Amino acid sequence: MDTEPRRLPVVNAATAAPLDLSPDELEDGIRRLRREKNAVILAHYYQESEIQDLADFVGDSLQLSQAAATTQADVIVFAGVHFMAETAKILNPNKIVVVPDLEAGCSLADGCPAPAFARWLEQYPGHTVVSYINCSAEVKALSDVICTSSNAVKIVKALGDQKIVFAPDKHLGAFVAKQAQRPDLVFWQGTCMVHETFSERRLLALMAAHPKAEVIAHPECHAGILRHATHIASTSGLITYAKNSPVQEFIVATEAGILHKMAAEAPGKLLIPAPPEDESCACNVCPHMRRNTLEKLYLCLRDLAPQVDVPEPVRVRALAPIQRMLEMSR
Ligand code: 13P
Numbered sequence: 001m002d003t004e005p006r007r008l009p010v011v012n013a014a015t016a017a018p019l020d021l022s023p024d025e026l027e028d029g030i031r032r033l034r035r036e037k038n039a040v041i042l043a044h045y046y047q048e049s050e051i052q053d054l055a056d057f058v059g060d061s062l063q064l065s066q067a068a069a070t071t072q073a074d075v076i077v078f079a080g081v082h083f084m085a086e087t088a089k090i091l092n093p094n095k096i097v098v099v100p101d102l103e104a105g106c107s108l109a110d111g112c113p114a115p116a117f118a119r120w121l122e123q124y125p126g127h128t129v130v131s132y133i134n135c136s137a138e139v140k141a142l143s144d145v146i147c148t149s150s151n152a153v154k155i156v157k158a159l160g161d162q163k164i165v166f167a168p169d170k171h172l173g174a175f176v177a178k179q180a181q182r183p184d185l186v187f188w189q190g191t192c193m194v195h196e197t198f199s200e201r202r203l204l205a206l207m208a209a210h211p212k213a214e215v216i217a218h219p220e221c222h223a224g225i226l227r228h229a230t231h232i233a234s235t236s237g238l239i240t241y242a243k244n245s246p247v248q249e250f251i252v253a254t255e256a257g258i259l260h261k262m263a264a265e266a267p268g269k270l271l272i273p274a275p276p277e278d279e280s281c282a283c284n285v286c287p288h289m290r291r292n293t294l295e296k297l298y299l300c301l302r303d304l305a306p307q308v309d310v311p312e313p314v315r316v317r318a319l320a321p322i323q324r325m326l327e328m329s330r
């Protein structure tokens with residue numbers, strides 16, 4: 001048996017010094033650095049399982065912003081994508097917020113640039129701007145209230161009969177419009193590059209092969225998937241449902257990273273990832289989320305870099321709609 005620890009070639013971007021640490025050494029190092037720097041590691045369910053297992057807190061977007069809003073740590077390490085870390089920084093201007101990879105973006109945030117969004121909003125005077133948390137700080141600053149997939153319906157319902165524009169996810173927007181009975185909602189036409197690749201044709205074949213399986217889906221999926229789902233919820237909502245339901249088999253239509261926690265919470269149940277159209281593509285894995293690795297997590301804790309910063313005037317304007325969401329979610 002090979003007793004030598006596996007060595008990973010890692011390069012610290014800051015110093016170009018190669019790391020020569022085994023996965024165990026990396027994990028021990030991350031725990032030590034977290035203690036030394038009084039850091040908290042927040043991770044999304046779409047992260048690699050070893051990152052989820054090391055994190056102090058794993059959650060959906062709302063739970064992660066709630067955790068960021070209340071942490072006593074000096075340093076927040078955000079194992080997720082850029083808009084999530086940016087939200088943590090907006091809530092904690094005096095804390096250091098670092099990310100394993102500054103390039104971890106999001107097709108929804110990237111597809112809604114603030115200047116274009118500001119121009120688009122000019123067509124809708126008098127409308128309340130509800131923006132999904134998957135957007136940049138600049139877009140948040142142009143918004144009246146932020147929402148996540150777990151509170152979007154509640155927030156839109158709470159706005160009564162106000163005229164509403166919803167950005168940037170048109171699929172989540174359509175789901176919310178249906179649930180809140182607001183067919184007049186105006187949408188920015190953005191999509192999640194992961195959830196839009198799920199194939200209805202292949203889902204139907206999977207359902208036929210597993211007649212006892214229930215389809216559960218994230219509301220970022222398009223209508224062709226959502227129409228087959230018995231339960232539609234945020235990542236944490238899907239995990240709770242799989243855990244508490246008497247059903248033993250699920251086809252899970254969201255990013256495949258969720259299966260790690262879902263399997264732990266619903267042991268013994270059959271969890272089948274929903275298929276993308278292209279059989280040869282791992283399209284149900286978010287390339288942005290998966291830029292984060294244990295090595296980069298170690299390096300960002302060690303070097304306290306790269307840090308996420310938000311210009312103060314933008315931060316102040318973006319804070320108000322985030323706080324409004326947190327208050328409306330209580
Ligand atoms: P939730 O974790 O809020 O369900 O959102 C999923 C997501 O799109 C993260 O990028």
Ligand code: SF4
Binds near residue numbers: 193194220288
């Ligand atoms: Fe963005 Fe979709 Fe990736 Fe989430 S899964 S970070 S919405 S691209």
